[in-house]
Amino acid sequence: MSVPTSENTQREHNRAGIDTMRLAWRLCRRELRAGSVGFRIFLACLALGVAAIAGVGSVSQAIVAGLSADARALLGGEVDLRLTHMKASEEQLTWLKANGRVSAVTEIRTMARNHDRTSRILIELKAVDENYPLFGEAKLSAGGLLKDALTSRNGVWSGVADAGLAERLGLSIGDLVRVGETKFRLADVIEHEPDRASQIIALGPRLMIPLAAMSETGLIKPGSLYHHHYRISVDEPIKDWIARLNARFDNAGWRIRDYGNATPGIQRFVDRVTLFLTLVGLTTLLVGGVGVGNSVKAYLQSKTDTIATLKCLGASRQLIFYTYMLHILVLSLVGIAIGLIVGGLTPFAARPFIAEYLPVAANIRMYPMPLILALTFGILVAILFSIIPLSRARNVPAASLFRNLIEHHYIWPGTMVLLMLGLVATTLSGLAIISADNRIFALYFVAGAAVAFVAFHFAAILVIRASRAMPTPRYTSLRIAVANLHRPGAPTSSIILSLGLGLTVLVTVVLIEGNISRQVGKTLLEDAPGFYFIDLQTDQITEFDALVSSFPGVRKIGRVPMLRGRITKINGTPVDQITVPPDYDWITRGDRGLTWLREPPTTGSNVVAGEWWPADYSGPPLISFDAEAARAFDIGIGDTLNINVLGREIEAKISNLRLIDWNTLGINFVIVFSPGWLEAAPQTHIATTHVDATSETALEAAVTDRFPNISAIRVREVLSNLNSVVAKIGTAVRSIAALAIAAGTLVLAGAIATNHKRRVYDAVIFKVLGATRRDIIGALILEFFLLGLITAIISALMGSVAAWGVIVWVMEADWVFIPSAVIATTVICTVLTVALGLVGTWYALGQKAVPLLRNE
């Protein structure tokens, strides 16, 4: 006789586990013979959620791949060196030409006028040399070559422009367009500009001219806000080339960008939108998860006889759990596979939308990574929402399984199940956070989703208890409707949770979008200046002030000197070695506007720490810094910043911090220098004017005709452009949010379907007892009306709180409640619920009583 050892026991234990698993798989396969009957909602919920995540991810990847594939063309070269206010020195240029193929481009914002000066617009002027473009191809409407179009004929230079410029100025091919002190003949219309996709919002249409003609415009003056780009094609690894460049020209003051990071603006934009849409997609999946849970619960309830029989025949709890868990997993994979196919093909369907919304060509194909991510999310959600029903089926004693739903008591799922639940929920949350570009935002989302789930759960409990506790209504249909909210097995909880979550997202999105839109469209426009005038030369100030201040309709003028500078070090540490919070990295990313002032600004900012320097200060350089940015960088009074201004590095000490209100759209600067350090540097001035809307055009004409180098930026137009971008993003977000509503609707449909048999039975009995069709329909309408209305009210409340939080805390803007948006979504939800409820139960009304009533 062998003595049992712990090793033997362990082995037997393992074998028994494997045997149970095998048996479970065998039983599962038998269950699968029934196909997907009873699982359609389950499959649809998973497929929808997974498709949303996979679709968003795939489209995003397609765009990113497109950006990456065209990176050289988008950047204009393999390396782009950008200098502001100045050109490269001869020495630098010689070195660049000796070490690669160089194309020089100058960009400036300026005004363009038609020949007779009757109309004018702000344009993005770009002067290109004969090597442009180094990569990619510029396409013109007439099909000719760019270099042939950009020539000089009879002393007049030619240029090519966006169709928008010709349209706005009423120009035809061959017409003259005035820019600065010269004019250009419009040779052709630009169809495609390979390196245009560097920014989401352009302030005006493009006019492209030969670089040789730039000097004739008279726009390049000391301090004017122009950028010189040197795009280089190199024959060695980019990093090595940049290292050699840096070794040769330290502190050159240029911003170096290589094609590995060709379009950070678009990349950031795509990343942010992707993150937002992915999280909304995840909400869809979570909402669908409620449907998954309901389906699994209903399915397992329908299998009670089978489970009871299996248990009576000796099946262990473990075997039951594994059998049905495997069954659910197999079906989950089917639903997920459908979602992956739809999601994976989304870029193909989205191609025209991408082309319309983004200035890049997406690389359309199937991408594995977003699909793997969506697959993982799908499996985790399926498990998360199935564990509790599975554990209940496992734990309910065989005898209890024979009883009907009324006798269901709460059954403690068990510590192991709760641990498993916690593990899956943590993994899901972790994956949502880790896979996000902005993890803090994703963390907020996860926390918000958890809070929303708990809040909706308790709200549902509250509704059920309140409906039970309320006095019996006298009106019979109302009493039946109210009672139906709290009946055993009533779908109240899952409908409030699922439809409510989707609706909350929609209300939040609509309110945020509405707030931004209203803020931009109304609040800002009321307080914002009508114009920014940029590139005022110092010697033009007196005349400019005289012209503008005496102009009819002008109410207020603000003007400050402006230079461009780049923060290179913070407390002696180079900024590229400092981790900056994503919301503030724009401050260190490139050139920023700087000014110098004797007196503190009177509007738009307040000194909140430290002291402003005396008006006659003439000591070492001091700066006044943005208080919010200082907090983000963890710096304060006495800390130092190194700022490169026109190639000269200035180390300045922070003397005070200002709290800046960016919403006013007045002139605000992150960095303000003390007097004595920038006055002598080449600089321009920037002016704001508050002017009556009726005088705007006349003022623009008067200023830009008198000073051709000065550009007028119409704030109204910029905000309108901004609004249209917000609207486009809003459309995308609302579309995905609609998927969350669709998932909620599926859950609602599922809940109605699950209760269908009961409703048919109830309707028949009601008829037997003398209820007319009107009585039954009345009760149904009231029930779904109450359910829809309650869900909508809770969602409106939670969505409003969420939107308020985002607007006030994240965007730090003023909150405006928009009742129309909330009322509209509330009405839609209620109507949707009633309609679906009625459609789902209409069949019940037409049922013949006899077949149900005959003795079995």
Place this chain on the structure above:
Amino acid sequence: MIKLGDLHLKLTTDGGDVKILRGINFQAEAGERVSIVGPSGSGKTSMMMITAGLERATSGTVSVAGSNLGKLDEDGLALFRRHNIGIIFQSFHLIRTMTALENVAIPLEFAGRADAFEESAQSLTSVGLAHRLTHYPGQLSGGEQQRVAMARAFAGTPKLLLADEPTGNLDSETSEHVIDLLFELSRKSGTTLLLITHDPTIASRCDRIVHLLNGQVDYTETLAEVNPHTSSE
């Protein structure tokens, strides 16, 4: 109270037409208690369903409590049942998600009775279920469920009570209690009773026994004929 004249019922099935009733003629006076007996498939339940307005006859006339059911639409039939009929089924047919009290109150509520719940509570008390008002059907025994169904059927004091094998799902002891109660309630309320049963003992407690065979009335026995020594309940 009930007049069925040359009643025919034909149902169309996949296998062709099936004649369920083949010319039934039947009358019952107000307050009379009639049992319908016959083998399975003889048409007992169909006859009762037509009498309740739950099934429409293919041909023939149906007059119950002065209403010509053939002329009523579906809602008219519902209103007719509301004011005239109480039904007890073998399978009880209670609404499982409603408490005993709610189940009994439902027809009264449909009838717009303001005292629906008070009346229902009284009705349940009269069947000995005062302590079960808030229980759901699943929490009640078969006998208790049938008593709830009886309380529901009698709650509106119907003119006609239809009972389709009310003890079919009950054990003999419970059956006896339920039938005693049924006859007692029927006697107290003066309701006409049409009772389908397979049990000759129960059938013999009625004033008259109608035997159905192949969808026709085979023959009828009066109480005196069945048991000359027993008086009616």
